[in-house]
Amino acid sequence: MSVSIRPATEGDVDFLEALYAHEEVRPFLAAGRSYDREWVAGNLDGLVVTELDGEPVGAMAWEVRSERNGIVHVGGLAVHPDFRGRRIADEAARLLQHHLLRERGFHRIELEVYGFNERAQRHAERAGFVREGVKRKAYRRDDGWVDGVFYAVLAEDLDPR
Numbered sequence: 001m002s003v004s005i006r007p008a009t010e011g012d013v014d015f016l017e018a019l020y021a022h023e024e025v026r027p028f029l030a031a032g033r034s035y036d037r038e039w040v041a042g043n044l045d046g047l048v049v050t051e052l053d054g055e056p057v058g059a060m061a062w063e064v065r066s067e068r069n070g071i072v073h074v075g076g077l078a079v080h081p082d083f084r085g086r087r088i089a090d091e092a093a094r095l096l097q098h099h100l101l102r103e104r105g106f107h108r109i110e111l112e113v114y115g116f117n118e119r120a121q122r123h124a125e126r127a128g129f130v131r132e133g134v135k136r137k138a139y140r141r142d143d144g145w146v147d148g149v150f151y152a153v154l155a156e157d158l159d160p161r
Contacts, residue, residue: 001052001053001086002052002053002054003050003051003052003088003091003092003095004050004051004054004095005048005049005050005051005060005092005095005096005099006048006049006051007044007045007047007048007049008044008047008048008049008059009044010041010044012044012047012049012056013037013040013041013044015049015056016040016047016049016059017035017036017037017040019058019059019078019080020035020036020040020059020076020078021035021036022078022080022081024081025078025080025081028078028114028117028119028120029076029078030075030076031139031140031141033076035076043061046061046062046063047059047060047061047076048060048061048062048092048096050079050088050089050092052083052086052088057079057080057082057083057088058077058078058079058080058083058088058089058092059076059077059078060074060075060076060077060078060092060093060096061074061075061076061077062074062075062096062100062109064106065110069107069108070105070106070107070108071106071107071108071109071110072100072106072108072109072110073109073110073111073112074093074096074100074109074110074111075111075112077089077093077120077123079092087126089123089127090123090126090127093123093124093127093128093129094127094128096109097109097127097128097153097158098158101153101154101155101158102155102158106155107154107155108152108153108154108155109129109152109153110150110151110152111124111129111150111151111152112135112148112149112150112151113148113149113151114139114141114146114147114148114149115134115146115147115148115149116141116146121149124151125151127153128153128157128158129151129152129153130151130152130153130157131149131150131151132150132151132152133149133150134147134148134149134150135147135148135149135150
């Protein structure tokens with residue numbers, strides 16, 4: 001099994017739109033973002049496609065939060081349900097960390113997940129993110145409020161590769 005990441009291209013728009021709209025993926029993504037075709041096509045610069053043996057199976061998004069302080073935020077992590085349980089997202093996250101911190105020279109990657117998304121929290125910790133805190137009842141979801149759980153990884157946290 002060979003996991004790789006690459007920048008998204010126009011040829012990935014159909015795959016990404018379908019992935020983000022999947023009924024088993026969408027409930028775990030940020031409620032305030034549409035993830036529709038227009039959003040995907042307009043945000044290709046910050047989207048990374050995860051491949052397994054050359055076949056697209058997932059995606060991640062990233063954006064600069066502070067150029068001055070070298071901080072980026074990652075989100076939009078999604079793996080097609082047919083490929084879950086293989087730790088593909090863990091390896092893809094480590095590859096993205098290496099790319100952003102070592103190759104691009106950023107200092108800090110931040111990640112926030114919903115408090116109810118225990119799978120994403122376990123993933124973050126397996127991928128080397130450090131839990132930094134909880135933003136209590138921060139987001140309106142359906143008929144209630146949910147917590148946001150914050151994680152980060154610093155350049156010095158990475159194993160040298």
